[in-house]
Amino acid sequence: MMTAPASTLTVDLTQRFPGIVSADARPGYSGFIVEKDSLIEVATAIRDEFGFDLLTAVTGVDYFPDKMEVVYHAYKTTGGPGLVFRVQVPRVDPIEVPSLINVYPGADLQEREAWDLMGIKFTGHPDLRRILMWEGFEGHPLRKDWKEPFYEEDAKPFKSRWPDGRFTMAEDKNPFKDNLKFPQDFDPEKWTPDNDESLYQTLKRYTVKDEDGLETDRIVVNMGPQHPSTHGVFRAAIMLDGETIVGLKPVVGYLHRNHDKIGERNTFLQNMPYTDRLDYFNSMSNNLGYAIAVEKLMNIPVAERADYIRVIMAELSRIQNHLVFVGMLLNDLGAMYTPALYAFEERELILDIFEAVAGSRMMCNYLRFGGVVRDVPPYVLQKIKDLVFDRLPAKTDEFERLLSENEVLVSRLKGVKVLDAETAVRYSVTGPVLRAAGVPYDLRRADPYSVYDRFDFDVAVRPNGDMYDNYAIRIDEIRQSLRILQQAVKQIPDGPINSQKPQYQVRVPAGESYGRIESPKGELAFYVVSNGKPNPWRYHVRPASFVNITALEKMCIGTKIADFVALLGMLDIVMGELDR
Amino acid sequence: MDNEKLSLPQYDIPDDVQNAVAITTLDRLYNWGRRSSVWPLMFGLACCAIEMIAAQAARYDMARFGMEVMRPTPRQADLMLVSGTVTKKMVPSIVRLWNQMPEPKYCVAMGACASGGGPFKEGYNVVAGIDKLIPVDVYIPGCPPTPQALIAGLIKLQQKIDKQSLRKVHWYRKGPDVMEIPVPILGPDLIDPRRNAEIKSAAAALATKESA
Ligand code: SF4
Numbered sequence: 001m002m003t004a005p006a007s008t009l010t011v012d013l014t015q016r017f018p019g020i021v022s023a024d025a026r027p028g029y030s031g032f033i034v035e036k037d038s039l040i041e042v043a044t045a046i047r048d049e050f051g052f053d054l055l056t057a058v059t060g061v062d063y064f065p066d067k068m069e070v071v072y073h074a075y076k077t078t079g080g081p082g083l084v085f086r087v088q089v090p091r092v093d094p095i096e097v098p099s100l101i102n103v104y105p106g107a108d109l110q111e112r113e114a115w116d117l118m119g120i121k122f123t124g125h126p127d128l129r130r131i132l133m134w135e136g137f138e139g140h141p142l143r144k145d146w147k148e149p150f151y152e153e154d155a156k157p158f159k160s161r162w163p164d165g166r167f168t169m170a171e172d173k174n175p176f177k178d179n180l181k182f183p184q185d186f187d188p189e190k191w192t193p194d195n196d197e198s199l200y201q202t203l204k205r206y207t208v209k210d211e212d213g214l215e216t217d218r219i220v221v222n223m224g225p226q227h228p229s230t231h232g233v234f235r236a237a238i239m240l241d242g243e244t245i246v247g248l249k250p251v252v253g254y255l256h257r258n259h260d261k262i263g264e265r266n267t268f269l270q271n272m273p274y275t276d277r278l279d280y281f282n283s284m285s286n287n288l289g290y291a292i293a294v295e296k297l298m299n300i301p302v303a304e305r306a307d308y309i310r311v312i313m314a315e316l317s318r319i320q321n322h323l324v325f326v327g328m329l330l331n332d333l334g335a336m337y338t339p340a341l342y343a344f345e346e347r348e349l350i351l352d353i354f355e356a357v358a359g360s361r362m363m364c365n366y367l368r369f370g371g372v373v374r375d376v377p378p379y380v381l382q383k384i385k386d387l388v389f390d391r392l393p394a395k396t397d398e399f400e401r402l403l404s405e406n407e408v409l410v411s412r413l414k415g416v417k418v419l420d421a422e423t424a425v426r427y428s429v430t431g432p433v434l435r436a437a438g439v440p441y442d443l444r445r446a447d448p449y450s451v452y453d454r455f456d457f458d459v460a461v462r463p464n465g466d467m468y469d470n471y472a473i474r475i476d477e478i479r480q481s482l483r484i485l486q487q488a489v490k491q492i493p494d495g496p497i498n499s500q501k502p503q504y505q506v507r508v509p510a511g512e513s514y515g516r517i518e519s520p521k522g523e524l525a526f527y528v529v530s531n532g533k534p535n536p537w538r539y540h541v542r543p544a545s546f547v548n549i550t551a552l553e554k555m556c557i558g559t560k561i562a563d564f565v566a567l568l569g570m571l572d573i574v575m576g577e578l579d580r
Numbered sequence: 581m582d583n584e585k586l587s588l589p590q591y592d593i594p595d596d597v598q599n600a601v602a603i604t605t606l607d608r609l610y611n612w613g614r615r616s617s618v619w620p621l622m623f624g625l626a627c628c629a630i631e632m633i634a635a636q637a638a639r640y641d642m643a644r645f646g647m648e649v650m651r652p653t654p655r656q657a658d659l660m661l662v663s664g665t666v667t668k669k670m671v672p673s674i675v676r677l678w679n680q681m682p683e684p685k686y687c688v689a690m691g692a693c694a695s696g697g698g699p700f701k702e703g704y705n706v707v708a709g710i711d712k713l714i715p716v717d718v719y720i721p722g723c724p725p726t727p728q729a730l731i732a733g734l735i736k737l738q739q740k741i742d743k744q745s746l747r748k749v750h751w752y753r754k755g756p757d758v759m760e761i762p763v764p765i766l767g768p769d770l771i772d773p774r775r776n777a778e779i780k781s782a783a784a785a786l787a788t789k790e791s792a
Contacts, residue, residue, distance in 0.1 A: 138768035184787040258703030280627035344637035
């Protein structure tokens with residue numbers, strides 16, 4: 001099957017905004033270029049007149065040495081192709097672009113990220129602080145002229161690794177003998193660290209005066225980065241009035257492993273194992289998102305058998321993710337360990353399959369451009385059949401029997417609001433959280449990829465948007481995934497597993513592509529720009545977890561601190577993907 | 581208690597009291613107690629932490645070795661399992677947690693990242709191995725190490741504990757109880773206060789090199 005052709009333009013912005021908007025004419029690019037000063041006006045029209053209500057990705061691209069570009073990807077929650085619009089500004093500091101936070105509040109954290117990593121100032125953003133790095137860090141690392149301390153060459157494979165057949169240590173080449181980089185004449189003793197002052201400053205704006213003139217002290221509680229219920233190294237600074245949350249700021253970046261920068265030095269294929277480590281519960285679906293993005297750019301077909309294998313692996317991955325979600329959620333609610341142990345038992349069986357086909361339980365590195373790396377042997381296929389026809393349906397029933405009508409669980413979860421549909425869309429929330437609020441937006445149906453259009457399944461939706469629906473939708477989705485799997489293992493055709501010859505270096509024509517999939521946590525997308533060289537010019541991950549926490553503050557204000565852990569749990573974040 | 585493990589074979593115990601008496605050293609008794617109840621800090625950094633959870637779950641069941649009691653507070657923990665990539669932004673918190681743990685304490689670097697930076701070593705926000713700041717007792721290779729490998733690593737740690745002697749361990753000697761590690765500071769890059777002078781002179785050398 002061919003990968004979907006580049007989305008045809010359904011709207012023509014140039015007629016609506018003559019002189020302000022022009023079509024992007026560069027080969028390999030699509031969408032529109034918007035004049036900087038009219039960005040807000042155009043974006044408002046895109047949202048209100050053209051109906052693109054979901055802004056999924058905001059990211060910068062450094063076209064060194066002359067231009068900086070900010071790229072926006074907007075979609076309709078009713079489905080269909082998206083709209084790409086971009087702003088180009090000269091690459092001289094200060095680089096300023098108007099913030100879209102008032103049109104699309106979901107741009108909040110993504111704009112902060114673009115400021116942090118690319119140094120693009122979003123004018124009108126109320127809280128433009130660094131997000132992944134810390135205040136005080138020197139430079140904007142994703143700029144093409146910024147070099148990391150262990151910099152060797154612009155692109156891999158580095159020739160310098162084996163000069164004269166001997167290896168050299170990166171540490172020896174660095175003036176500070178470590179992964180460090182300080183400005184000239186820097187004196188550590190004279191340095192005053194920020195110590196989160198700027199963070200607490202932003203929380204102050206929530207202080208409202210008491211009407212009676214009574215002075216009430218509000219306290220700031222820091223949760224994380226080391227906390228058993230924050231699912232990794234997530235931190236939230238929470239402002240409390242008594243027990244009620246009146247302000248909240250997520251603090252992230254504690255697991256920022258520089259995927260984007262490393263990805264731009266790597267060759268296209270070398271990035272595949274790195275995608276495993278994004279959402280480390282679902283390496284198979286991460287592989288899929290990246291493969292789709294690059295295949296779009298290369299314009300190559302995927303072998304049919306491989307497409308089925310991809311669907312099987314991605315859905316198995318979704319099932320184990322949701323099982324672990326349920327187990328961990330109950331952990332967070334106080335039912336320590338037992339439900340999680342049940343979940344991990346099933347997860348192990350699915351990991352066995354991953355290990356059998358890919359060689360590794362968690363870091364599968366299984367997909368290749370055009371197919372997969374190894375075939376699924378018949379005995380593994382049999383194992384999958386046993387799982388999806390017998391074991392997993394029975395276990396899902398058991399989960400439901402034990403939990404779904406469990407009185408304690410129901411009374412704890414029912415009626416506790418997570419998000420309503422309108423807020424969820426405005427804050428660019430995707431995945432099960434959006435669907436639990438009643439919006440049937442699932443990329444497998446809304447913007448089908450791979451061979452999902454061949455299967456009969458329903459998009460799980462729940463109407464209320466409360467905690468219970470957020471829990472129940474995961475169980476619904478497990479059932480739908482099982483339906484897909486049952487069809488896929490029956491229909492899987494024989495044939496080659498890759499449409500291409502196995503190769504280490506792929507030829508990728510110049511251009512951009514945005515490949516997105518419905519990962520278990522929401523929309524996972526890869527934005528890749530190639531200039532025809534063996535390594536990507538820009539490699540950007542649009543992770544579901546990161547964008548979803550934009551709404552966290554909105555979700556939590558007004559609720560009790562005791563609900564915070566459960567509310568955070570609902571978003572199903574994973575730090576590898578959130579911080580990248 | 582297992583007679584074979586505890587009794588010293590050099591001492592002959594008459595047959596009739598075989599099961600009632602054990603002759604041993606204080607060291608052995610002390611170490612046997614400690615090695616069988618190593619409480620790790622509930623602390624996960626990245627992907628490796630998921631394998632750590634898997635190692636505790638039913639299939640691998642770390643509890644068989646007395647290591648399942650994860651403590652969320654450092655005050656009650658004996659073992660810091662550094663399970664994942666150590667980033668510059670996170671490392672001040674890690675060092676602070678380490679300082680808060682009472683002696684005797686151990687550190688296990690789980691996975692390639694914690695041991696030496698792993699696949700992300702060249703990243704600008706990555707500390708190439710926790711051993712740059714905290715003394716590590718056992719390194720476990722792998723990305724991620726399988727649960728079996730993790731358990732093997734922890735058994736190695738038990739063997740290390742077995743070899744320690746009450747007379748030599750530093751936490752019963754004179755001097756401060758814990759050896760505090762100065763907490764790194766987030767500056768233009770990560771500042772390790774122990775290296776201040778070195779950083780200053782290298783930064784000054786940069787300037788002269790530039791002007792030359
Ligand atoms: S060693 Fe591998 S699995 Fe472990 S934290 Fe590092 S990247 Fe993740």
